[in-house]
Amino acid sequence: MFSKRTSWDLKVNRITELLNQYLSNAENIINLTESNPTLVDLNYSEKILKPLNNLQNLIYSPDPKGLIGTRESICRYYEQKGIDLNPEDLVLTSGSSEAYNYIFRLITEPGDEILVPAPSYPLLSHLSQINDIVLKSYRLIYDGEWHIDFDSMKKSLSPKTKILICINPNNPTGSYVKRFEYEKVIKMAIANNLIIVSDEVFWDYKILEDTASIISFSNCQEVPNFTINGISKLLVLPQMKLGWIIINGPADFKKEALNRIEIISDTFLSVNIPSQNALSDWFYTMNDIHYDLKRRIKENYNFLVQKINSDIPVQLFNIEGGWNAILRLPNIYKDEQWVEMFLNDCGVYVHPGYFYDFEYDSCIVLSLIVSPHKFQKGIEKLIDRILISSI
Ligand SMILES: Cc1ncc(COP(=O)(O)O)c(C=O)c1O
Structure with missing residues (x-):
């Protein structure tokens, strides 16, 4: 009945399954993948709504x-x-x-x-x-x-x-x-x-x-x-x-x-x-919110630069722009295993690199637009967990 082009494998993958279990208790999850800017506590001003109140719209x-x-x-x-x-x-x-x-x-x-x-x-x-x-x-x-x-x-x-x-x-x-x-x-x-x-x-x-x-x-x-x-x-x-x-x-x-x-x-x-x-x-x-977001991205990225020092067995990839950061973790586990472990042990959700077709096995991807308070808490938890595994 359906076209071949839509014959996708709709099985829920392991990480989404796990995430769904945790999301029933969402406040305990620090979601470091959130890339929807309307869900990361930015200060949207009411000024945005004013231009919508326009008779021309009729x-x-x-x-x-x-x-x-x-x-x-x-x-x-x-x-x-x-x-x-x-x-x-x-x-x-x-x-x-x-x-x-x-x-x-x-x-x-x-x-x-x-x-x-x-x-x-x-x-x-x-x-x-x-x-x-x-x-x-x-x-x-x-x-x-x-x-x-x-x-x-x-x-x-x-x-x-x-x-x-x-x-x-x-x-x-x-x-x-x-x-x-x-x-x-x-x-x-x-x-x-x-x-x-x-x-x-x-x-x-x-x-x-x-x-x-x-x-x-x-x-x-x-x-x-x-x-x-x-x-x-x-x-x-x-x-x-x-x-x-x-x-x-x-x-x-x-x-x-x-x-x-x-x-x-x-x-x-x-x-x-x-x-x-x-x-x-x-x-x-929109200049204000744009400015706030750029500042937030820099703040989160700088936090990573400062945290991921030579004592930590993690590589932070340099970025030139955009909304994401990439970490390469010790190769003792694959990206998906790290992601599961972070969810299970620290309540922190990150994306595995394979979602984006990385050739390295142990990369994770983080959203830099998450509010700095949450971002820093999540990163501290990840680093503690990585250090436990690497000792
Ligand atoms: C590179 C790239 N292009 C396009 C999009 C989708 O943008 P839009 O919201 O305009 O459809 C995304 C979404 O994150 C993206 O990463």
Whole structure:
């Protein structure tokens, strides 16, 4: 009765099973995986709600690419970052997943392949299955900072590869595409007739002050490309469901892509009008919460830097940006075993690295947006537990 593309293994995995038992007693769990910013005690101001109280919201006069005023306000944001965009090159979506979906429908045939970094966020495996395309990965390697392994990228290429995805910065490694990597990615795309998709939802969350590392694909004209972003991370408003695609590249490609994607978008018209009307005000009112969140991320990361010293048999990976930190634990247990142990023995929940396709066996991933008080308590407990196992 059901399509093969949805024949997922719906069995609850061991960690989720265990977590569900503990969640019945949720206040005893310190959840260091929480990445939903609306659930981490941030101070959302009532000012966010004011722009929703707008009589214009009662008028439904949609534009398939999104209301022009909304697209213009997004361009103003990029202008502040030194990036000049034309609002006509933007298409609004209800979020990044929908943006990916539009691009996959526009570019790929069933059985085509896309290249995705590993480790990275697991969202793309489901999205590719739903779109009947095949996900192939290329490695990111770590030597004090994360780099694209171009040899592994070449090995993963096939005549069916259509799209090269960069996640900039990547989740969970927090690594940006460096300038020299950007040049190589472009060359690789030209040589192999690939379209680049750059997912930049965490782009504004850099931790390193070295701005040379911060490159956006959004004004790249050499290669057909799509840049994905949205307010779920940028303005810390995932519930408002507003994202966008910036379409760029050679003029012929851009024109045809925009015409076609406009029809895809017109078929759904999924972006709600109140969020579109409110966006330009949110760009002004959200600075405070954005500032708070960035400060919190730095505070949590600095706490880790200070705690994970040479007396502790744990490696903290350097990050450049994003919302996560990665720890590599002693290899005496696998990531899943450590996660179970932390839940059972300390009531602390962290993600095992295998969720993100790490090649090392004993990595765990932590969310840096958890409130510092909880974060520090959770980390102290983890370190105590690790030390007991390592003696
Ligand atoms: C790299 C990356 N892209 C996209 C998303 C989803 O973003 P949105 O809420 O805009 O769908 C996530 C979610 O965490 C993510 O990590």
